[in-house]
Amino acid sequence: MSSQLFDALNSLSEEKGIDKEILLEALEAALISAYKKNFKSASNVRVELNENTGKMAVFSRKTVVEEVEDPQQEVSLEVAREIDPNHEVDDIIEVEVTPKDFGRIAAQAAKQVVTQRVREAERGVIFSEFVDREEDVMTGIIQRKDSRFIYVNLGKIEAKLAETEQIPNEEYNIHDRIKVFVTKVENTSKGPQIFISRSHPGLLKRLFEMEVPEIYDGTVEIKSVAREAGDRSKISVHAQDPEVDPVGSCVGQKGQRVQAIVDELKGEKIDIVQWSEDPKVYVSNALSPSKVIEVLVDEEEKATTVIVPDYQLSLAIGKRGQNARLAAKLTGWKIDIKSESEAREEGILSEVEDAYSNDDEDLFE
Template sequence: MAISANRLELLSIARSVAYEKNIDESIVVEAIEEAISKAARARYGADHQIDARINPKSGELTLKRKQTVVATQDEVENPSQQIPLSVAKRIDPSVDVGHVFEEDLPLFDFGRVMSLTGKQVITQRVREAERDKQFEEYKDRVADIINGIVKRVEYGNVIVDLGRGEGVIRRDQTLPRENLNMGDRVRCYIYDVRREPKGPQIFLSRAHPGFMAKLFEAEVPEVYDGVIEIKAVARDPSSRAKIAVFSHDNSIDPVGACVGMRGSRVQAVVGELGGEKIDIIPWSPDPATFIVNALQPAEVTKVVLDEDENRVEVVVPDEQLSLAIGRRGQNVRLASQLTGWSIDILTEEEERSRREKEANSRTELFMGAIDVDEMMARLLVSEGFETIEELAYVELGDLLQIEGFDEDVSAELQARARDFIERAQNEL
């Protein structure tokens, strides 16, 4: 077919391809221009700089060969693309260095090889544009829920047809004991979109904590409106989950709003997640209170925070230990994920035994180091002294506040403590 046979035919082809692939028509026109330019260089010489242009209104096609004006003949590196100023002045006396001459070339018929080459160029450009369009469309939908139809299942990975693209639910992002078959309609959470050579990869999940948060947003109007905020989510997919909620309106109970009338709202989420049990926890800015709430339904009697190590020691009644830990450690593990603290659980008996052991150890330390009797050593331990250094360098007034301690006794104890530290340093 002669490329000049029908001016409007090229525009018609561009429109139909753009509509079919859902991309901009100008991209298809540019792809056709590039294909024709490549065919023209094959016809007139690969060294030539030839541009094909299609008028977007009339469809008229023109071929232009370009030559750039350089200062002298010595600067001409490619005679097909450059022309010295002395020669250019003969053609147009007004030109200067850097001017670009454009020469019209006659149109020609595509041969079979040129047609195949042009088709490959157009196909490649259209495919790239389609992938870019798909990436731009889905990258802004990360952290959204999307509906799709299961296309196929490969080695445990589920390929989902999203309409204008495909997403994949990897095996570790599916719900345990959930069987998805070809043709099933499925709701998923988009947690990542990556640009890759084969096209954009859309990663979906039904096990991601964000999926549960988005489901609550869809079921609870207060969450959607921002009155209730979901602060954190921890999940053991298909088994149990904990979700921390906070109300910005004191008149609205965040837990009650998420549960709904007779549990209607939470049951809708549970049904979507295959029966996953959900504990809705009131969030608190106080870490100790939040941790106590997170360990529900277990009761907590004491909480000791170590902010430097980001660890917390929780004491529960003896009969509450199994409930606090949960089956296979599930309750304490989810509470730790929800709060961001490492949680150690002790029973009251274990805590009391450990405290007595530590007190005895410190008592023996003071008895041996500063040569006092057991009663005096236990008194120091009960007042909170843990090391010889604390006793040696504490303010004298703090010792005087201890019942039965006068200035002479306090000064003597500090002197003995400092002597012990000095001997230890000398030995080292």
């Protein structure tokens, strides 16, 4: 064993970013395995590596006993005391058993084992690096596609974008650079596996954090996100400071901030609404851009009945019920939308509310 091996381990450690102690442990394990295999030894052995001299030694570890039954594992007290008069029964002694040609045999046998351990250690480094990126946004380049996944290069590893995590109707071309949301990082027998998404609501939330400084520094808080990827999303925001406009902060000057996110999501419409602890206000805001006359709240069922002007009914419900569905997801409240005339027929509107809606129809135009 020459110092060249230790030089190679040092270079490998720096190149792969692997702790040298891990490599030395792998090498020791490989040498022990090689010794037992090539010299048909069942004894308990230890390998000592001396980085300063570049040498190695193999020691057989045996238990001191009165009467030897297994020479591979035991040594008599008489023999042990020849080595050291202070030895007692049950002591462990070590005897060097390094074969003359062990260096050549061990190097050959150890190569495959060390390579495997290096691979495992390298995978561990990658896993440790990426496991902290769960629920975060990363930028990658599309490398290839198959029938199940789109593979996105994130630098040290390829991540998998499943069909169910893609934005409907979005084109994914080889070499395209895209932002993705890391949903899960797993350490498998085949190495780290990273699963990503373009449709997850978390992507929208993280994009706002990246684009809006007030969200990043905590001045504005994202309370909830509801998303139908590729089509439309709603996001509710809140600011503790009454002087801060949370919706305006997200929209940005001339809509620049929200437009940057819309562009990244290939035209997905985004409604930004103000959160409120009052469910009447919150549900009303969530149904934007529709106008609302009244919100009736059933706390026990966590359900609301929302009354809107007749001409706003289709807008409130949205195409294929999308606006109402997203508002319900955003607020966590069930939402039943009724037109003003329907509510009047069912006697839901009070006389005061009825009079108010009749006298102020222009308010909703």
